[in-house]
Protein backbone atom coordinates (compact mmCIF):
# COMPACT_ATOMS: atom_id res chain seq x y z
CA UNK A 1 0.00 0.00 0.00
CA UNK A 2 1.49 3.41 -0.91
CA UNK A 3 1.60 6.33 1.55
CA UNK A 4 -1.52 8.05 0.18
CA UNK A 5 -3.54 4.87 0.55
CA UNK A 6 -2.17 4.40 4.08
CA UNK A 7 -3.26 7.94 5.09
CA UNK A 8 -6.70 7.46 3.61
CA UNK A 9 -7.17 3.99 5.13
CA UNK A 10 -6.13 5.20 8.59
CA UNK A 11 -8.58 8.15 8.43
CA UNK A 12 -11.37 5.79 7.33
CA UNK A 13 -10.70 3.47 10.27
CA UNK A 14 -10.42 6.38 12.71
CA UNK A 15 -13.65 8.05 11.66
CA UNK A 16 -16.06 5.28 10.71
CA UNK A 17 -17.97 6.72 13.69
CA UNK A 18 -17.40 9.58 16.14
CA UNK A 19 -16.28 7.36 19.06
CA UNK A 20 -12.53 8.06 18.71
CA UNK A 21 -13.04 11.77 18.13
CA UNK A 22 -15.17 12.03 21.28
CA UNK A 23 -12.53 10.29 23.43
CA UNK A 24 -9.98 12.85 22.31
CA UNK A 25 -12.30 15.84 22.72
CA UNK A 26 -13.06 14.77 26.33
CA UNK A 27 -9.45 15.39 27.30
CA UNK A 28 -9.54 19.04 26.20
CA UNK A 29 -12.49 19.86 28.46
CA UNK A 30 -9.93 19.64 31.33
CA UNK A 31 -7.68 22.39 29.93
CA UNK A 32 -6.93 25.81 31.45
CA UNK A 33 -8.50 27.81 28.61
CA UNK A 34 -11.97 28.87 29.72
CA UNK A 35 -13.07 29.49 26.12
CA UNK A 36 -13.94 26.24 24.33
CA UNK A 37 -12.05 25.62 21.10
CA UNK A 38 -15.31 25.38 19.10
CA UNK A 39 -16.44 28.77 20.40
CA UNK A 40 -13.05 30.31 19.60
CA UNK A 41 -13.07 28.94 16.03
CA UNK A 42 -16.68 29.98 15.45
CA UNK A 43 -15.83 33.56 16.50
CA UNK A 44 -13.07 33.67 13.86
CA UNK A 45 -15.48 32.57 11.11
CA UNK A 46 -16.99 36.07 11.37
CA UNK A 47 -20.11 34.93 9.50
CA UNK A 48 -22.09 37.52 7.58
CA UNK A 49 -25.75 37.54 6.50
CA UNK A 50 -26.34 35.69 3.24
CA UNK A 51 -23.00 33.87 3.12
CA UNK A 52 -22.64 30.46 1.49
CA UNK A 53 -20.48 28.25 3.68
CA UNK A 54 -18.94 24.86 2.92
CA UNK A 55 -17.39 22.74 5.65
CA UNK A 56 -15.00 19.92 4.76
CA UNK A 57 -14.46 17.05 7.21
CA UNK A 58 -17.31 18.36 9.36
CA UNK A 59 -17.20 15.42 11.80
CA UNK A 60 -20.49 15.43 13.76
CA UNK A 61 -21.39 18.97 12.63
CA UNK A 62 -20.99 20.26 16.18
CA UNK A 63 -19.56 23.64 15.17
CA UNK A 64 -22.99 24.61 13.84
CA UNK A 65 -25.13 22.85 16.45
CA UNK A 66 -23.24 24.33 19.42
CA UNK A 67 -23.38 27.85 17.94
CA UNK A 68 -26.83 27.69 16.37
CA UNK A 69 -28.04 30.77 18.28
CA UNK A 70 -25.30 32.86 16.66
CA UNK A 71 -25.90 31.79 13.05
CA UNK A 72 -27.05 34.62 10.79
CA UNK A 73 -30.58 33.86 9.56
CA UNK A 74 -29.88 33.79 5.86
CA UNK A 75 -26.75 31.68 5.90
CA UNK A 76 -26.56 28.68 3.51
CA UNK A 77 -24.65 25.74 4.99
CA UNK A 78 -23.20 22.79 3.10
CA UNK A 79 -21.62 20.26 5.46
CA UNK A 80 -19.46 17.45 4.10
CA UNK A 81 -17.28 14.61 5.34
CA UNK A 82 -15.87 11.59 3.58
CA UNK A 83 -17.03 9.23 6.33
CA UNK A 84 -20.59 8.04 5.86
CA UNK A 85 -20.81 7.45 9.63
CA UNK A 86 -19.94 11.11 10.33
CA UNK A 87 -22.34 12.35 7.67
CA UNK A 88 -25.23 10.47 9.21
CA UNK A 89 -24.33 11.71 12.74
CA UNK A 90 -24.22 15.28 11.39
CA UNK A 91 -27.65 14.81 9.82
CA UNK A 92 -29.08 13.60 13.14
CA UNK A 93 -27.43 16.43 15.10
CA UNK A 94 -28.58 19.26 12.83
CA UNK A 95 -32.09 17.79 12.69
CA UNK A 96 -32.16 17.67 16.49
CA UNK A 97 -31.36 21.37 16.89
CA UNK A 98 -33.36 22.43 13.82
CA UNK A 99 -30.60 23.86 11.62
CA UNK A 100 -31.12 23.85 7.89
CA UNK A 101 -28.10 22.46 6.02
CA UNK A 102 -27.26 20.40 2.95
CA UNK A 103 -25.19 17.41 4.05
CA UNK A 104 -23.12 15.23 1.70
CA UNK A 105 -20.49 12.56 1.80
CA UNK A 106 -17.55 14.17 -0.02
CA UNK A 107 -13.78 13.81 -0.29
CA UNK A 108 -11.99 17.13 0.26
CA UNK A 109 -9.80 16.28 -2.76
CA UNK A 110 -12.75 16.17 -5.17
CA UNK A 111 -15.41 18.74 -4.37
CA UNK A 112 -18.72 18.24 -6.15
CA UNK A 113 -19.41 21.96 -5.81
CA UNK A 114 -19.69 24.62 -8.55
CA UNK A 115 -16.84 27.08 -9.24
CA UNK A 116 -16.98 30.48 -7.47
CA UNK A 117 -19.94 29.52 -5.30
CA UNK A 118 -18.74 29.76 -1.67
CA UNK A 119 -17.98 32.79 0.52
CA UNK A 120 -16.30 30.63 3.12
CA UNK A 121 -14.78 27.15 3.16
CA UNK A 122 -13.96 25.68 6.59
CA UNK A 123 -11.65 22.73 7.28
CA UNK A 124 -11.00 22.11 10.99
CA UNK A 125 -8.40 19.56 12.06
CA UNK A 126 -8.80 17.63 8.85
CA UNK A 127 -6.20 18.52 6.19
CA UNK A 128 -3.60 16.31 7.91
CA UNK A 129 -5.85 13.37 7.02
CA UNK A 130 -5.93 14.32 3.33
CA UNK A 131 -3.28 12.54 1.23
CA UNK A 132 -2.99 15.20 -1.49
CA UNK A 133 -3.19 18.60 0.25
CA UNK A 134 -2.29 20.71 -2.85
CA UNK A 135 -5.13 19.02 -4.77
CA UNK A 136 -7.57 19.82 -1.98
CA UNK A 137 -6.39 23.44 -1.76
CA UNK A 138 -6.78 23.90 -5.50
CA UNK A 139 -10.34 22.57 -5.21
CA UNK A 140 -11.03 25.00 -2.33
CA UNK A 141 -9.62 27.87 -4.39
CA UNK A 142 -11.86 26.84 -7.31
CA UNK A 143 -15.11 26.79 -5.32
CA UNK A 144 -14.45 30.07 -3.46
CA UNK A 145 -15.98 33.28 -4.78
CA UNK A 146 -13.41 35.93 -5.81
CA UNK A 147 -13.39 37.52 -2.33
CA UNK A 148 -13.95 34.26 -0.46
CA UNK A 149 -11.86 32.90 2.42
CA UNK A 150 -10.69 29.51 3.62
CA UNK A 151 -10.42 28.88 7.36
CA UNK A 152 -8.26 25.99 8.41
CA UNK A 153 -7.30 24.79 11.89
CA UNK A 154 -4.61 22.35 12.85
CA UNK A 155 -2.27 21.36 15.69
CA UNK A 156 1.24 22.61 16.43
CA UNK A 157 4.18 20.19 16.54
CA UNK A 158 4.25 20.85 20.29
CA UNK A 159 0.58 19.81 20.69
CA UNK A 160 0.36 16.68 22.92
CA UNK A 161 4.18 16.50 22.84
CA UNK A 162 4.20 14.83 26.27
CA UNK A 163 1.87 12.06 25.03
CA UNK A 164 4.04 11.59 21.94
CA UNK A 165 7.18 11.37 24.11
CA UNK A 166 5.49 8.76 26.29
CA UNK A 167 4.41 6.69 23.28
CA UNK A 168 7.85 6.93 21.70
CA UNK A 169 9.17 4.88 24.59
CA UNK A 170 7.00 2.06 23.24
CA UNK A 171 7.89 2.71 19.58
CA UNK A 172 4.32 3.78 18.85
CA UNK A 173 4.30 7.42 17.80
CA UNK A 174 6.99 7.34 15.11
CA UNK A 175 4.93 5.07 12.86
CA UNK A 176 1.83 7.14 13.47
CA UNK A 177 3.49 10.39 12.46
CA UNK A 178 5.38 9.28 9.39
CA UNK A 179 2.95 6.75 7.98
CA UNK A 180 -0.62 7.80 8.59
CA UNK A 181 -0.67 11.62 8.47
CA UNK A 182 0.03 14.30 5.90
CA UNK A 183 2.47 16.99 7.10
CA UNK A 184 0.03 19.75 8.04
CA UNK A 185 0.98 21.07 11.49
CA UNK A 186 0.74 24.84 12.15
CA UNK A 187 4.43 25.01 11.29
CA UNK A 188 3.91 23.31 7.87
CA UNK A 189 0.63 24.92 6.86
CA UNK A 190 2.03 28.24 5.50
CA UNK A 191 4.16 26.21 3.05
CA UNK A 192 0.94 24.80 1.58
CA UNK A 193 -1.30 27.87 1.89
CA UNK A 194 0.91 30.75 0.73
CA UNK A 195 1.55 29.41 -2.82
CA UNK A 196 -2.24 29.22 -3.36
CA UNK A 197 -3.65 32.16 -1.38
CA UNK A 198 -2.19 35.70 -1.67
CA UNK A 199 -3.11 36.67 1.90
CA UNK A 200 -2.89 34.38 4.93
CA UNK A 201 -3.52 35.37 8.57
CA UNK A 202 -2.63 33.28 11.64
CA UNK A 203 -4.18 33.02 15.13
CA UNK A 204 -3.22 30.77 18.03
CA UNK A 205 -5.18 28.98 20.77
CA UNK A 206 -3.53 27.45 23.84
CA UNK A 207 -5.19 25.01 26.20
CA UNK A 208 -2.80 23.27 28.60
CA UNK A 209 -3.77 20.48 30.93
CA UNK A 210 -2.40 19.19 34.21
CA UNK A 211 -3.79 15.71 34.82
CA UNK A 212 -3.88 14.08 38.25
CA UNK A 213 -4.75 10.60 36.94
CA UNK A 214 -5.04 8.70 33.66
CA UNK A 215 -8.85 8.31 33.60
CA UNK A 216 -9.35 10.47 30.50
CA UNK A 217 -5.82 10.09 29.14
CA UNK A 218 -5.95 6.34 28.55
CA UNK A 219 -9.07 6.41 26.33
CA UNK A 220 -7.39 9.27 24.41
CA UNK A 221 -4.31 7.12 23.80
CA UNK A 222 -6.45 4.07 22.93
CA UNK A 223 -8.28 6.12 20.31
CA UNK A 224 -5.04 6.70 18.41
CA UNK A 225 -4.40 3.05 17.64
CA UNK A 226 -7.09 1.26 15.61
CA UNK A 227 -6.63 -2.50 16.03
CA UNK A 228 -6.55 -3.13 12.29
CA UNK A 229 -3.44 -0.95 12.03
CA UNK A 230 -1.92 -1.77 15.43
CA UNK A 231 -2.63 -5.43 16.17
CA UNK A 232 0.16 -5.35 18.79
CA UNK A 233 -1.41 -2.44 20.73
CA UNK A 234 -3.32 -4.63 23.24
CA UNK A 235 0.03 -6.25 24.18
CA UNK A 236 1.75 -2.87 24.63
CA UNK A 237 -1.15 -1.19 26.48
CA UNK A 238 -0.45 -2.75 29.93
CA UNK A 239 3.09 -1.32 29.78
CA UNK A 240 1.66 2.15 29.06
CA UNK A 241 -0.76 1.76 31.97
CA UNK A 242 2.10 0.87 34.36
CA UNK A 243 4.29 3.70 33.07
CA UNK A 244 1.49 6.21 33.68
CA UNK A 245 0.85 4.80 37.17
CA UNK A 246 4.56 5.26 37.91
CA UNK A 247 4.49 8.88 36.63
CA UNK A 248 1.43 9.77 38.73
CA UNK A 249 2.91 8.13 41.81
CA UNK A 250 6.29 9.83 41.47
CA UNK A 251 5.30 13.25 40.12
CA UNK A 252 1.62 13.47 41.07
CA UNK A 253 0.72 14.94 37.68
CA UNK A 254 1.10 14.70 33.89
CA UNK A 255 1.25 17.86 31.80
CA UNK A 256 -0.29 17.97 28.30
CA UNK A 257 0.38 20.87 25.92
CA UNK A 258 -2.54 21.99 23.77
CA UNK A 259 -1.59 24.35 20.95
CA UNK A 260 -3.84 24.96 17.96
CA UNK A 261 -3.41 27.30 14.98
CA UNK A 262 -6.12 28.89 12.85
CA UNK A 263 -5.35 30.19 9.37
CA UNK A 264 -7.55 32.56 7.38
CA UNK A 265 -6.51 32.34 3.72
CA UNK A 266 -8.05 34.83 1.31
CA UNK A 267 -8.57 34.11 -2.37
CA UNK A 268 -7.79 37.75 -3.16
CA UNK A 269 -5.47 40.15 -1.34
CA UNK A 270 -7.92 43.02 -1.89
CA UNK A 271 -10.47 41.81 0.66
CA UNK A 272 -13.82 43.61 0.49
CA UNK A 273 -15.60 43.81 3.86
CA UNK A 274 -19.37 43.68 3.51
Ligand SMILES: C[S@@+](CC[C@H](N)C(=O)[O-])C[C@H]1O[C@@H](n2cnc3c(N)ncnc32)[C@H](O)[C@@H]1O
Nearest residue numbers: 011015057058059081082083107108124126129
Ligand atom coordinates in the same frame (compact mmCIF):
# COMPACT_ATOMS: atom_id res chain seq x y z
C1 LIG B 1 -10.22 15.20 13.54
S1 LIG B 1 -11.77 15.02 12.73
C2 LIG B 1 -12.34 16.71 12.81
C3 LIG B 1 -13.84 16.83 12.74
C4 LIG B 1 -14.36 18.27 12.87
N1 LIG B 1 -13.91 19.10 11.78
C5 LIG B 1 -13.92 18.85 14.18
O1 LIG B 1 -13.06 19.76 14.20
O2 LIG B 1 -14.44 18.41 15.22
C6 LIG B 1 -11.34 14.85 11.03
C7 LIG B 1 -12.52 14.66 10.11
O3 LIG B 1 -12.06 14.73 8.75
C8 LIG B 1 -12.72 13.73 7.99
N2 LIG B 1 -11.85 13.43 6.83
C9 LIG B 1 -10.70 12.75 6.80
N3 LIG B 1 -10.21 12.70 5.55
C10 LIG B 1 -11.08 13.38 4.75
C11 LIG B 1 -11.14 13.68 3.37
N4 LIG B 1 -10.20 13.25 2.52
N5 LIG B 1 -12.19 14.41 2.91
C12 LIG B 1 -13.16 14.84 3.76
N6 LIG B 1 -13.17 14.56 5.08
C13 LIG B 1 -12.14 13.85 5.57
C14 LIG B 1 -12.88 12.57 8.97
O4 LIG B 1 -13.89 11.66 8.56
C15 LIG B 1 -13.22 13.32 10.27
O5 LIG B 1 -14.60 13.51 10.42
